[in-house]
Amino acid sequence: xxxxxxxxxxxxxxxxxxxxxxxxxxxxxxxxxxxxxxxxxxxxxxxxxxxxxxxxxxxxxxxxxxxxxxxxxxxxxxxxxxxxxxxxxxxxxxxxxxxxxxxxxxxxxxxxxxxxxxxxxxxxxxxxxxxxxxxxxxxxxxxxxxxxxxxxxxxxxxxxxxxxxxxxxxxxxxxxxxxxxxxxxxxxxxxxxxxxxxxxxxxxxxxxxxxxxxxxxxxxxxxxxxxxxxxxxxxxxxxxxxxxxxxxxxxxxxxxxxxxxxxxxxxxxxxxxxxxxxxxxxxxxxxxxxxxxxxxxxxxxxxxxxxxxxxxxxxxxxxxxxxxxxxxxxxxxxxxxxxxxxxxxxxxxxxxxxxxxxxxxxxxxxxxxxxxxxxx
Amino acid sequence: xxxxxxxxxxxxxxxxxxxxxxxxxxxxxxxxxxxxxxxxxxxxxxxxxxxxxxxxxxxxxxxxxxxxxxxxxxxxxxxxxxxxxxxxxxxxxxxxxxxxxxxxxxxxxxxxxxxxxxxxxxxxxxxxxxxxxxxxxxxxxxxxxxxxxxxxxxxxxxxxxxxxxxxxxxxxxxxxxxxxxxxxxxxxxxxxxxxxxxxxxxxxxxxxxxxxxxxxxxxxxxxxxxxxxxxxxxxxxxxxxxxxxxxxxxxxxxxxxxxxxxxxxxxxxxxxxxxxxxxxxxxxxxxxxxxxxxxxxxxxxxxxxxxxxxxxxxxxxxxxxxxxxxxxxxxxxxxxxxxxxxxxxxxxxxxxxxxxxxxxxxxxxxxxxxxxxxxxxxxxxxxxxxxxxxxxxxxxxx
Ligand SMILES: Cc1cc2nc3c(=O)[nH]c(=O)nc-3n(C[C@H](O)[C@H](O)[C@H](O)COP(=O)(O)OP(=O)(O)OC[C@H]3O[C@@H](n4cnc5c(N)ncnc54)[C@H](O)[C@@H]3O)c2cc1C
Numbered sequence: 001x002x003x004x005x006x007x008x009x010x011x012x013x014x015x016x017x018x019x020x021x022x023x024x025x026x027x028x029x030x031x032x033x034x035x036x037x038x039x040x041x042x043x044x045x046x047x048x049x050x051x052x053x054x055x056x057x058x059x060x061x062x063x064x065x066x067x068x069x070x071x072x073x074x075x076x077x078x079x080x081x082x083x084x085x086x087x088x089x090x091x092x093x094x095x096x097x098x099x100x101x102x103x104x105x106x107x108x109x110x111x112x113x114x115x116x117x118x119x120x121x122x123x124x125x126x127x128x129x130x131x132x133x134x135x136x137x138x139x140x141x142x143x144x145x146x147x148x149x150x151x152x153x154x155x156x157x158x159x160x161x162x163x164x165x166x167x168x169x170x171x172x173x174x175x176x177x178x179x180x181x182x183x184x185x186x187x188x189x190x191x192x193x194x195x196x197x198x199x200x201x202x203x204x205x206x207x208x209x210x211x212x213x214x215x216x217x218x219x220x221x222x223x224x225x226x227x228x229x230x231x232x233x234x235x236x237x238x239x240x241x242x243x244x245x246x247x248x249x250x251x252x253x254x255x256x257x258x259x260x261x262x263x264x265x266x267x268x269x270x271x272x273x274x275x276x277x278x279x280x281x282x283x284x285x286x287x288x289x290x291x292x293x294x295x296x297x298x299x300x301x302x303x304x305x306x307x308x309x310x311x312x313x314x315x316x317x318x319x320x321x322x323x324x325x326x327x328x329x330x331x332x333x334x335x336x337x338x339x340x341x342x343x344x345x346x347x348x349x350x351x352x353x354x355x356x357x358x359x360x361x362x363x364x365x366x367x368x369x370x371x372x373x374x375x376x
Numbered sequence: 377x378x379x380x381x382x383x384x385x386x387x388x389x390x391x392x393x394x395x396x397x398x399x400x401x402x403x404x405x406x407x408x409x410x411x412x413x414x415x416x417x418x419x420x421x422x423x424x425x426x427x428x429x430x431x432x433x434x435x436x437x438x439x440x441x442x443x444x445x446x447x448x449x450x451x452x453x454x455x456x457x458x459x460x461x462x463x464x465x466x467x468x469x470x471x472x473x474x475x476x477x478x479x480x481x482x483x484x485x486x487x488x489x490x491x492x493x494x495x496x497x498x499x500x501x502x503x504x505x506x507x508x509x510x511x512x513x514x515x516x517x518x519x520x521x522x523x524x525x526x527x528x529x530x531x532x533x534x535x536x537x538x539x540x541x542x543x544x545x546x547x548x549x550x551x552x553x554x555x556x557x558x559x560x561x562x563x564x565x566x567x568x569x570x571x572x573x574x575x576x577x578x579x580x581x582x583x584x585x586x587x588x589x590x591x592x593x594x595x596x597x598x599x600x601x602x603x604x605x606x607x608x609x610x611x612x613x614x615x616x617x618x619x620x621x622x623x624x625x626x627x628x629x630x631x632x633x634x635x636x637x638x639x640x641x642x643x644x645x646x647x648x649x650x651x652x653x654x655x656x657x658x659x660x661x662x663x664x665x666x667x668x669x670x671x672x673x674x675x676x677x678x679x680x681x682x683x684x685x686x687x688x689x690x691x692x693x694x695x696x697x698x699x700x701x702x703x704x705x706x707x708x709x710x711x712x713x714x715x716x717x718x719x720x721x722x723x724x725x726x727x728x729x730x731x732x733x734x735x736x737x738x739x740x741x742x743x744x745x746x747x748x749x750x751x752x753x754x755x756x757x758x759x760x761x762x763x764x765x766x767x768x769x770x771x772x773x774x
Contacts, residue, residue, distance in 0.1 A: 128736070131652045131717045155736075156718040199724040199735060202744060207722065209735055268515035278761060328710075335585075335751050339513050339759065340538045343752050345583040354585070354748070357713070361720055367658045 003298065005073070012066070013073040015050055020081035026348045029082050037162060038206035039085040048117030053091055056239075057099055061111050068242055068304035072297060075243040079250025082348075082355055084204055086122075088240050089159035090114060094121020096236040097167045097184060101224035106186060110165060122163035122189075124154035124210055125233070132364035134169065134233045136177045139212060141170035141185060148172075148222070150185065150193070150215040158362075160208025161198040163189050168212070172227050182229040185221045192216070203355040235308045238316040241363050242300050245316075245323040248359045249294050251352045252326060255334040256286040258349065262338055279337060286333055289326035296322045310376050317373040324366035327356035385451050392459045399428035400465045412469040414502035414544040422466045426499040429468075436473050436497050443481050443489070444497045450681040461632035471503040471541065472496035476549050479567070479616045483608040492569065506536040506550035506570070506594060507617070513538075514762050516551070517561045517614065521596065523552035523568060530554075530568060530606070532576075532599040538756070542579045542592040545572050555611050567613035569605040576600075586748025629701025630753075631674055637708050638666060644737075645715055653715060666707055673700050692770040695763040702753035702760065709747040716740050 005013065023043075032040045047053050055070050057063025064070070071092065078087060095114045098107050113119030130136030139152025150170055157166075166187045174181030187194070193215035196208040224232045260283055263274030273279055296319040303315040331353035335342035342349045360366065381389065404421035413422060429435040437456055439445030448456065460467075468474070473496055480492055495501040512519040521534025532552055542548065548570045555564030570577075576599040582591045608616055642663055645653040653659050680693045713720040719736030723744060734741040754760040768774045 126718045128719070133652070156721055197735065199722050201721045202723040202748075267511075268513060268518070270515075270518075273514075276761075278764075332706075332751065336754060336759070339755055340508070340752075343584040343749075343755065345585065350585045350748075353751075357747075358721055361713070361718065365714060365717075367656070367714070370658070 005069070008066075009070055009073055012052075012055070012070060013077065016052070016074050016077035017080075019046070019050070020077050020083070024081040024083065026082075026351075029084070030351075033084050033204035038200065038204065039162070043085050044117050047085065047087070048115070052087075053117055054115040056091065057095065057111060057115060061099075061107055062115050063111075068239065068301040071239070071243050072246045072301040075246035076250040076297075079247030079355075080254050082203075082251065082351055083247075086120060086159040086162060086205070088243050089123060089163070090119070090121040092240045092243050093123035093236060094119075094163070094165050094167055096239050097123070097186075097223055097232065100236050101184070101232045103220075103223075105220065106223060110186070113164075119164050120159060120162040121165040121167065122157050122159040122208075123236075124157040124160070124166050124168045126155045126157070127153060128155050132368040133177060134237070135179050135182055135230055137169060137171040137182060138176060139168070139170045141172050141183055141217070143172075144216070146219045148185065148217040148219075150187070150212045150217060152212045154210040154212070156201075157208045157210050158201070158205055160196055160210060161206045165189065166194075166210075167223065169229060169233065174227075179230050181227045182233070183226055184223045184229040184232060185217055186223050187215065187217065187221060201358060203351070203358040205358070234313060237363050238308070238313055239304065241316050241320050242297070242304060244359050244362055245293075245300070245319050246297055248323045248327045248356055249290065249297050251355055251359075252286075252290040252293060252330045255330050255349065255352050256283065256290050259283060259286065259334045259337050262341075266339075273337075282333055282337065286330045289329050293319075293322045293326040314373055314376040317369040317376065320364065320369040321366050321373060324360040324369070327360055331356040381451070381455075385455065388452055389455050389459065392456055395428070395432065395434075396459060396463045396465060400425050400463055405464050412467050414469070414541065415500055417544065418466075425466050426468075430498050435468060435499060436477065438474070439477060439497070440481060443477075443493055450678065453681065454678065457632050458635075461636055464636070468499055469502060469541070471505055471545075471549075472501065473499075475505065476503055479549070479607060479619065482619065483567075483616050487604070488569075488607065501547060502541060502545045504539050504542045504545035504548045504572075506539055506542075506548040508538045509535060510537050514759055516617075517565065519551055519553060519565065521550070521552045522556075523554050523566060523601070525554075525603070526600075528603045529600045530603060532568070532570065532596045532601055534596050536594040536596070537592075538582070539579075539592045539594045540590050542572070542594050543581065543589070548572055548594070549607075551613055551617055554613075558611070562614040564611055565613040565617070566610050567607040567616045568601055569607065570596075570599065570601050571605075574599050574601065584749065585751065586745040588745075629673070629677065629697040630705055631670065631677055631697070631701055634670055634701070634704050634708055635674075637705075637712070638663070638670065641708065641712055641715060659711075659714070662711060666704060666711065669700070670704055673697065673704065676700075692767055695758075695766045698757065699754075699760045699763045705753055706747075706750050709743070709750045712743040713747050716743060720744060 032043065051064055052074060054063040055066040055074060059065040091114060095111065098111055110119060114121065125134055127136065127138055129138065139150065139154065141148040141150050150168065152170060154168065166189050168185050168187050170183055170185060171181055172183040193213045195211045198206060198208045201207050263279055263283065264272050266273050300315040300319040303312040306312065334349050335353050338347065338349050341347055344350060426435065433444065434446060436444055437446040437448055437453060441447040477493060477496055480489055484492065507516055509519050509521060521532065521536065523530040523532045550568045550570050551565055552568050553564050554566040558564040576597040578595045580593045581589050582593055583589060584591055645659065645663065677697055680697065716736065719740045722735045724734060724741065
């Protein structure tokens with residue numbers, strides 16, 4: 001057992017930490033989030049220059065050869081800064097599918113663009129009826145000539161508005177919820193037959209509803225085996241869960257520390273409110289929730305780096321459950337202990353709370369991952 | 377003891393239902409919702425509802441009969457609350473009708489009662505509550521807004537914050553400091569009624585999570601307030617304000633509203649496409665737990681009402697209603713977001729880009745707003761921590 005980071009990992013962590021501290025203060029973050037695009041193209045270029053967009057990819061593919069621990073370190077810092085740049089959808093989801101299941105040609109075609117920052121991606125999987133079940137699909141891909149025709153509807157596609165490259169899940173055989181028969185396709189977002197409706201999400205990200213109407217795909221759009229998409233989704237999404245969970249851990253750290261700071265300075269009844277023991281205990285609980293989540297974050301990252309399988313998936317689900325519960329507790333109490341101030345749009349606290357709310361839902365909430373944990 | 381309605385009560389219930397059907401028909405319900413809009417911002421249907429209430433003498437049921445109340449029994453009040461909440465009837469703004477009026481009819485002069493009560497009863501005037509200040513939240517008695525006597529006026533200087541509806545209010549009831557040298561800080565506070573149109577008042581919006589501007593900061597610079605607008609005696613305002621807070625607390629519990637929301641959530645879970653939630657034992661169990669807690673709280677409320685009916689004011693028990701009531705409201709709002717799945721995420725608010733209106737199932741955006749704004753329920757009206765301090769002291773004797 002070894003809980004220390006390699007030199008490269010420490011350097012990566014330091015460089016992201018510096019960026020957040022120097023260039024991503026809360027005010028700057030709010031300005032960036034309010035841009036039409038919802039993030040800064042300039043920041044994205046910086047991410048590329050600093051090599052962050054290549055972190056998870058093999059050196060042979062132009063990447064940094066990093067593993068789960070590396071993405072974890074990066075995402076944790078992103079969570080502290082409430083970064084809105086679409087790292088997860090582009091690098092870990094679109095990029096993740098290429099890494100896990102892409103053919104040499106597919107990698108060659110897209111990875112360079114993702115790593116140099118010129119290509120944005122998104123994973124279009126959710127459907128209005130499907131809740132958190134990746135296999136519950138009414139979107140279909142029918143064989144047509146030597147390609148496919150896509151029809152269907154995808155809901156709440158994070159980074160849909162900016163994406164050049166969509167990874168779309170669709171049913172190629174079987175019944176609506178069958179685990180077999182799910183296939184994955186790489187689709188040019190500007191392809192004919194795709195229409196979008198864009199909107200912001202509660203935590204200031206951008207998402208789309210996407211309608212697919214007779215979208216024509218060539219045979220090389222298929223990623224992975226025909227009908228064998230579900231295990232690929234599990235693996236790629238578990239990597240993404242580690243990242244958003246790590247973001248949540250970063251956010252919780254800011255929340256508990258800022259709350260402690262606030263309670264030391266805010267005075268009521270002639271003393272800092274932090275003198276009230278009931279509030280001290282609440283902050284101790286917040287601190288413990290953060291630590292527990294952080295522990296499972298390390299566990300999930302290390303399991304994922306051992307190689308993907310049930311052990312890793314189980315650790316990821318355990319982590320997601322903890323993040324959902326801890327995030328809710330820490331977020332709600334940070335607001336509560338800040339009193340009216342915690343409710344304002346002006347203060348950072350409420351924005352972290354909103355981000356944690358979003359993370360709880362994303363890729364399945366507490367109940368969903370409890371069930372998955374039990375079934376693995 | 378028995379829980380059933382007797383014949384007279386059942387007849388009353390039918391009467392109430394007929395009244396609602398006549399004056400707040402199904403068709404109107406989508407328009408108004410259970411909001412308290414100030415005069416001038418109401419839909420035609422909403423204004424009609426208030427007019428009908430006044431004509432029937434039902435606009436302020438909880439007031440003493442002498443001032444226009446109904447003299448109903450606790451059971452009748454209960455029936456009224458449940459029926460109007462279920463039909464999502466517009467509610468009278470609490471600031472005037474529930475919070476200020478009890479102070480005026482208990483401590484106001486006859487002239488003040490004649491001047492201020494009728495417009496509240498007739499829903500013609502919007503009030504706001506000027507208590508909190510940047511430095512005085514939970515510790516309200518530390519407030520610093522000064523009122524200095526000058527002939528037959530007070531000159532008021534200071535800053536209030538978190539003032540709900542100040543931007544649409546005609547009047548503000550306000551706590552001010554009239555004596556800075558008293559031994560106990562509570563002793564130098566007075567209760568003033570301030571016309572919001574007075575020169576020297578500035579109102580600035582504060583945007584809150586999930587809110588579309590209801591809260592404000594208010595600055596008062598050399599605002600002249602006639603001495604005639606002082607309630608009761610100078611420096612005794614704290615006593616009046618405290619009496620008022622217990623009324624505020626029972627109001628915040630919102631038990632009937634929670635029942636309606638829970639009902640809707642159950643319905644939604646039952647008829648969701650593919651039935652994923654209806655078959656989800658874990659989610660169903662959470663709904664049932666909330667339902668049981670609500671039942672308990674409803675009985676606690678009824679027990680409180682019975683005490684009030686026997687002549688008591690709502691005492692420290694109102695703190696139970698406030699704590700448990702707000703916790704349940706927040707839990708139901710959280711469950712609503714859980715039920716929505718990914719459609720609990722879109723936030724097509726006009727604060728940000730994209731204003732094409734809501735996506736996802738009906739009411740998804742409202743649920744999200746309610747969940748976010750609902751976090752305030754455990755902060756305002758005396759935070760839940762402060763309520764527990766009150767129970768510990770007043771009930772448990774610490
Ligand atoms: C949406 C909203 C609407 C409002 N509307 C109005 C209005 O119309 N008029 C008006 O006058 N005010 C209004 N308020 C203000 C509200 O009453 C105050 O926010 C509330 O009293 C808490 O004060 P504070 O925000 O200064 O928090 P603080 O008093 O600073 O409290 C911060 C935290 O410390 C805790 N705390 C404080 N003292 C103790 C203690 N002794 N023991 C344990 N814990 C303690 C609190 O519980 C809270 O968690 C509104 C507030 C909100 C959020």
